[in-house]
Amino acid sequence: MAHDHSHAGHDHGDNRLGWATGLTFAFAAVEAATGYWANSLALLGDAGHMVTDAGALILAAAAARLARRPASAQHSYGFGRAEVIAALINALLILGLAGALLVSAVRRLQNPEPVAGMAVLLVALVGLLFNLGVLALLIRGTQTLNIRAAVLHVVGDALGSIAALISGAVVLATGWMPIDPLLTLVICALLLTGSIRVLREGLQVVMEGVPAHVDLALVGRTLAAVPGVHGIHDLHIWSLSSGRIALSAHVDLDTLEEWPALLTRLRHLLAERFEIDHVTLQPEPQGQILHRRPYDPARRVESRSLPNQSDSTAQGE
Numbered sequence: 001m002a003h004d005h006s007h008a009g010h011d012h013g014d015n016r017l018g019w020a021t022g023l024t025f026a027f028a029a030v031e032a033a034t035g036y037w038a039n040s041l042a043l044l045g046d047a048g049h050m051v052t053d054a055g056a057l058i059l060a061a062a063a064a065r066l067a068r069r070p071a072s073a074q075h076s077y078g079f080g081r082a083e084v085i086a087a088l089i090n091a092l093l094i095l096g097l098a099g100a101l102l103v104s105a106v107r108r109l110q111n112p113e114p115v116a117g118m119a120v121l122l123v124a125l126v127g128l129l130f131n132l133g134v135l136a137l138l139i140r141g142t143q144t145l146n147i148r149a150a151v152l153h154v155v156g157d158a159l160g161s162i163a164a165l166i167s168g169a170v171v172l173a174t175g176w177m178p179i180d181p182l183l184t185l186v187i188c189a190l191l192l193t194g195s196i197r198v199l200r201e202g203l204q205v206v207m208e209g210v211p212a213h214v215d216l217a218l219v220g221r222t223l224a225a226v227p228g229v230h231g232i233h234d235l236h237i238w239s240l241s242s243g244r245i246a247l248s249a250h251v252d253l254d255t256l257e258e259w260p261a262l263l264t265r266l267r268h269l270l271a272e273r274f275e276i277d278h279v280t281l282q283p284e285p286q287g288q289i290l291h292r293r294p295y296d297p298a299r300r301v302e303s304r305s306l307p308n309q310s311d312s313t314a315q316g317e
Contacts, residue, residue, distance in 0.1 A: 231252035
């Protein structure tokens with residue numbers, strides 16, 4: 001019964017993503033047409049941003065469905081990284097859009113062209129109200145990872161509409177045409193900043209790097225401080241997918257008889273303090289070291305080498 005309820009929540013989230021995507025595509029088409037007619041790069045840039053965001057929502061929804069598929073003989077870890085791959089694709093598309101807008105904005109600064117300020121002002125105002133409506137749609141109900149990401153995208157769209165709104169108002173009030181490409185450069189900066197951050201985080205997952213919020217050395221010291229553990233080596237921490245962290249390590253101890261109780265304590269510690277619940281630990285009784293890499297940045301941490309075990313434990317809290 002709980003399993004069915006969970007999938008229902010995901011379905012409602014997918015429905016909201018579907019409505020938000022359809023509405024975003026529709027308004028982006030209107031905004032692009034008006035931007036082309038009004039000769040406004042700010043409107044065209046915001047329309048392009050909305051199109052890429054709608055594409056991001058489609059990829060996110062598809063990846064979320066794929067990620068829920070169970071593990072198989074060919075994919076023993078499941079399909080959780082589908083969301084990461086979708087994020088990388090979206091980030092690359094946004095980089096391409098930002099580059100094209102940047103070139104157009106520089107050219108427009110060098111050769112200013114007239115902009116229909118009233119049309120820009122009206123469409124940007126409607127766009128801002130539209131984005132606020134989509135935002136209200138998305139924040140209702142269950143807040144999954146994809147929904148939260150969609151909310152961030154819509155906030156970015158709202159900022160783009162505000163930039164276009166300012167552009168139209170300035171052109172109407174002063175006739176100063178460079179404001180349009182200048183605000184386009186601001187939109188480019190927002191796009192570049194967001195896409196580079198997503199690329200960095202996605203590549204960190206694909207390269208199986210230690211998650212940014214996890215201190216590998218602290219985890220090693222904390223595990224080594226558990227009574228009964230003589231040392232930790234070959235410690236590895238990586239992300240299986242967004243929000244799902246895995247850990248493997250070799251644990252030095254006296255005898256295998258104490259391992260079941262020790263394993264329970266270690267798993268509980270990792271889950272409660274570091275939110276790591278996919279754990280693989282290899283027990284190694286004293287004098288029976290099975291494997292040791294010649295060089296390991298997470299080299300063996302011995303409990304007796306800790307200056308103060310209680311201090312190490314406190315640092316993890």
